[in-house]
Amino acid sequence: MDKFLQIENTLFTIAMILYFAAMVLFFLFFVVKSEKFGKIASVVTVIAFVLHTAALISRGIGAGRLPLTNQYEFATSFAWGISLCFLIFMWRFQLKALGVFVTPVIFLIIGYAAMQSREVRELMPALRSNWLAFHVSTAIISYGAFGVAFAVSLMFLLRMRQGENGFLVQHIPEPERLDLISYRAVSLGFLFLTFVMISGAIWAERAWGSYWSWDPKETWSFVTWIIYAIYLHLRISRGWKGKSAAIFAVVGFICVIFTYIGVNTLIPSVHSYA
Numbered sequence: 001m002d003k004f005l006q007i008e009n010t011l012f013t014i015a016m017i018l019y020f021a022a023m024v025l026f027f028l029f030f031v032v033k034s035e036k037f038g039k040i041a042s043v044v045t046v047i048a049f050v051l052h053t054a055a056l057i058s059r060g061i062g063a064g065r066l067p068l069t070n071q072y073e074f075a076t077s078f079a080w081g082i083s084l085c086f087l088i089f090m091w092r093f094q095l096k097a098l099g100v101f102v103t104p105v106i107f108l109i110i111g112y113a114a115m116q117s118r119e120v121r122e123l124m125p126a127l128r129s130n131w132l133a134f135h136v137s138t139a140i141i142s143y144g145a146f147g148v149a150f151a152v153s154l155m156f157l158l159r160m161r162q163g164e165n166g167f168l169v170q171h172i173p174e175p176e177r178l179d180l181i182s183y184r185a186v187s188l189g190f191l192f193l194t195f196v197m198i199s200g201a202i203w204a205e206r207a208w209g210s211y212w213s214w215d216p217k218e219t220w221s222f223v224t225w226i227i228y229a230i231y232l233h234l235r236i237s238r239g240w241k242g243k244s245a246a247i248f249a250v251v252g253f254i255c256v257i258f259t260y261i262g263v264n265t266l267i268p269s270v271h272s273y274a
Contacts, residue, residue: 002062005058016107018044018048022048023103029096029099029100053080077140082143085188086099086147135200138193143189143256144189146186146228153182153246194225223259227251227255231249
């Protein structure tokens with residue numbers, strides 16, 4: 001088992017270096033305005049994602065369980081989820097420039113993971129549940145989708161500010177299309193966040209005898225859910241679009257980051273292990 005953990009450590013380190021390289025290459029693509037850098041950055045990101053996936057699998061084999069049960073494991077999985085959603089949206093919408101805004105987020109989160117303890121410990125009783133895989137995996141996809149919505153919203157705000165810059169027009173779609181892509185990413189994230197809330201409540205009742213205890217992590221997850229629910233409500237019922245919607249999506253992701261890193265770091269919680 002130690003062999004797999006050593007492999008995981010090596011793969012994780014290489015993946016983190018490659019994410020950093022991809023971030024630099026995407027910035028060069030944007031600053032130097034060279035298509036070559038964009039293509040190389042996309043390939044490097046794919047390689048980083050593959051190695052990152054292999055690292056998670058190795059961690060799971062080495063630990064003898066799903067690698068989703070402590071701050072290190074969730075942080076690296078969080079970064080993996082954003083990377084996955086980014087690659088899907090980049091391929092689906094041909095949004096290479098999205099990497100300029102997403103890869104810094106991926107690198108910061110995987111960098112945060114690198115600072116956490118990688119020690120494999122025995123699971124606490126509350127985590128020995130079949131709900132673990134569903135609850136945490138849906139959180140990873142949800143946060144990944146919100147990360148993409150955040151990046152697309154930043155693209156929208158930049159596009160609005162820069163106007164008809166030739167390079168931006170070529171590589172960043174018109175604001176209306178960006179607005180729609182952000183809406184789809186938020187919708188995906190909200191759906192999975194709803195699964196997170198429901199599965200978490202069921203799991204909490206079985207582990208602690210209560211569906212809801214107003215634990216800080218639960219509370220901030222609910223606040224995040226409310227923010228995105230308001231976004232979707234205004235979007236669907238009042239046709240809310242444009243700059244205000246983009247800013248709302250940015251604020252929502254800041255709340256996601258605080259729910260994960262802020263609560264874990266600053267506020268005592270029964271969820272402090274992740």
